[in-house]
Amino acid sequence: MVKQKQDEQPQFYTRLPVLRAERGVSRKDIAEAVGVHYQTIGYLERGEYSPSLVLALRIADFLRLPLDAVFSLQPFAAMSDQIYPRTATTDRTITEE
Amino acid sequence: MPQNLSYQQRRAARLDDPAFEYLRNPRTRRRLAYSLIALLVIEATTFALASILHVVLFVAIVAVLACVMVMLLGALKASTRGIEELSPDVLDERQSQLRGEIFKQSYWVLATAALVSCTLIALMGQPWWELPDALPFTVIALMLQVIVTIPTVVTALRVRV
Numbered sequence: 001m002v003k004q005k006q007d008e009q010p011q012f013y014t015r016l017p018v019l020r021a022e023r024g025v026s027r028k029d030i031a032e033a034v035g036v037h038y039q040t041i042g043y044l045e046r047g048e049y050s051p052s053l054v055l056a057l058r059i060a061d062f063l064r065l066p067l068d069a070v071f072s073l074q075p076f077a078a079m080s081d082q083i084y085p086r087t088a089t090t091d092r093t094i095t096e097e
Numbered sequence: 098m099p100q101n102l103s104y105q106q107r108r109a110a111r112l113d114d115p116a117f118e119y120l121r122n123p124r125t126r127r128r129l130a131y132s133l134i135a136l137l138v139i140e141a142t143t144f145a146l147a148s149i150l151h152v153v154l155f156v157a158i159v160a161v162l163a164c165v166m167v168m169l170l171g172a173l174k175a176s177t178r179g180i181e182e183l184s185p186d187v188l189d190e191r192q193s194q195l196r197g198e199i200f201k202q203s204y205w206v207l208a209t210a211a212l213v214s215c216t217l218i219a220l221m222g223q224p225w226w227e228l229p230d231a232l233p234f235t236v237i238a239l240m241l242q243v244i245v246t247i248p249t250v251v252t253a254l255r256v257r258v
Contacts, residue, residue, distance in 0.1 A: 033123075036189035037113075049191050 013072045018079060019063055022067040050054045109187040112179035120176035122204050123257075128172045130253035137242060138165055144235035166242075173249045177258050181248035193255055202255055203248045210247075 011024070020030065026044075031038040034055060043049035051071075060067040102110070119125070140162050175183065175196055180192045181199045188196060214236050220226055221233060252258060 040189050040191040043191060052190050055190060
């Protein structure tokens with residue numbers, strides 16, 4: 001999850017680096033599929049460039065995911081928290097350790 | 098490289114050649130840009146001193162400077178991937194945005210340079226200021242080269258490509 005650094009205001013968050021690593025896809029692969037330079041994907045992952053709606057839709061389409069699974073205006077919850085939701089028991093165990 | 102590519106596509110592919118990757122970092126780009134600026138200053142000095150130099154020496158210096166300039170400009174364009182000179186048709190949306198920013202900054206630099214040049218040319222006509230005869234030619238020659246090189250220099254110094 002990366003935030004956009006422009007005027008100190010995060011503009012968007014993306015899960016692209018996580019999704020790319022999870023699927024073993026290189027920046028170049030995505031770049032070629034969506035028709036941009038591979039550097040642009042890097043800038044986008046680091047939050048240094050806000051994509052156009054068309055580019056964001058193309059990326060989501062390439063990953064076969066809804067747009068809001070890849071990009072969001074709010075910070076994404078950690079994937080580990082979503083897969084293994086914390087319960088009162090696990091929280092107590094962590095505190096005791 | 099496929100033969101049916103347009104000139105712009107071939108040029109973009111050549112300027113994006115991974116063989117030039119060692120040039121594509123801010124430090125090298127800055128060094129190349131400052132070298133180019135220094136070369137323009139040396140060239141201006143050579144033209145200004147043309148009247149006191151031997152013709153053969155003058156031609157030799159200008160020939161060497163021209164060769165170095167071609168190599169420097171080529172290296173600079175490779176270091177910026179040539180986004181300042183390529184058509185928007187072969188650039189992606191981020192590169193096109195950068196291109197616009199580069200031209201905006203280049204216009205400011207050129208406008209300032211043109212203002213200084215016009216002031217110099219106007220002053221040259223004044224009887225109380227005796228300037229070398231070669232100065233008008235130097236100013237014009239330098240301005241032409243600045244016009245050609247300024248987008249590349251601005252890209253190298255100001256823009257994260």
